[in-house]
Amino acid sequence: MPARRASPVSTEPPLPYALARAALGAAVMGVGLGASVAVGIAAAELWGLDGFLARLVPALLVTALVVPTILFLRRRVDGRPLRGIGLVGPLAAVRTAVLGCGVVLAAALVVLGGATAAGWVTWRAVEAGDLLLFLGTNALIALLYEAVPEEISLRGYVLTTLRSRYARWVAILATTALFVAAASASVVVGAGLTRLLGVEPFPWGVVPPGEDPVSYAMLLVVFGLMLAYAREASRTGSVWTCVGAHLAFLTVNRVVLSAGGTGVEVDLASPDVLLLVPLYVGVAIVALAFLGERTPRPSPREVPRSA
Structure with a gap:
């Protein structure tokens, strides 16, 4: 009598388990960010820090807490390769980060350029030295405090985990x-x-002080969708595309909306001009989705667990 052929054993986790893993990844980011901000405030009061150093301490803490935890969950708990969450090699990382940054900057240029031509946005004095200093310090803080830990945890670990089991x-x-x-x-x-x-x-509260809950949530939704589509805009599925897009978004908004300290003076014709932010993010979503549709996607299914 011929032996029965063994049926293939699925390496995929059950649907609820995948959702629980994704929720855990998001919780790591939320708790890590909140704890780092609180400890950063305590450190600033204890050591008398202000300005750049007061912002650098919590930024370093967020990355130091969140990124190693996510890498541990991916490699040790899930037994999966780091490349699966978009952590590609250095050259691909730089190339895809430039792609994400470039798409968002181009979208902002189109929308804000049109608004400038219409007289809704007026660009006044530009101090080149102050602007360069702002761009350098802002990039460092934004990457450590938000872009790198958020993208590795959310658009990296969380999105990959969910894509392995859900549409x-x-x-x-x-x-x-x-x-x-x-x-x-x-x-x-x-x-x-x-x-x-x-x-x-x-x-x-559930939103930062001074933020309108509805407007804040709506902006986060649009922003989050943009970053999710950024993950699929490159052939490698690099999470660094999301990091570049995230950094560009923060930089543009701080230059246009900050009261000072950026080296650029910008006047807005009315508060309604703030709607230009979700508008240019929407343009970026369309561009990233277009790139994603033209780019062959790897299978969303996970490879078998490593030994």
Whole structure:
């Protein structure tokens, strides 16, 4: 009698387990960000830090807490390769980061250029030295504080985990929802921990102080969708495309919307001009989605666990 052929054993985790892993990855980001901000405030008060150094401490803490934890979850808990979450080699990382940054800058240039021509945005004095200093310090803080840890955890670990078991559109929407949840969790954790540490407390809430909850959530949703599409814009699925797009978004917004300290003076015709931000993000989404459709995607299924 012929032996029965063994049926293939699936290496994929159950659907609920994949969702739980993704939620854990988002929680790492939310808790890590909130804790780093609170500890950074305590360190600034203890050591008398202000300005750039006061911002650098929590930025270093976020990356130091979040990135190693995500790498541990991916390699040791899940037993999966780091390349699967978009951590490609150095040359591909630089190339795809430039791609993400370039797409967002081009979208902002088109929208803000049109707004400038229409008289909605007026560019006044530009101090080249101050602008270069701002761009350098802003890039360092933005990368360490937000772009690198958020993209490795959310568009890297979370999106990859969800794509292994769910349809593409479900994974993108769920990752975006977890992005919003992580941002809210960071505010709650920061508010609680500042009180435990006995430093100037954050107000309780689910959005940063001074932000309108609805507007803030809507911007995060649009921003999160842009970053999810950025992950698929390159052949390698590099997470560094998301990092570049994230950095460009933060830089443009801070130059245009900051009250000072950027080396550029910008006047907005009315508060409604702020709607240009989601508009240029929408243009970037279309461009990134177009690139993604033209780029062959690797299979979303995970490779078998490493021994």
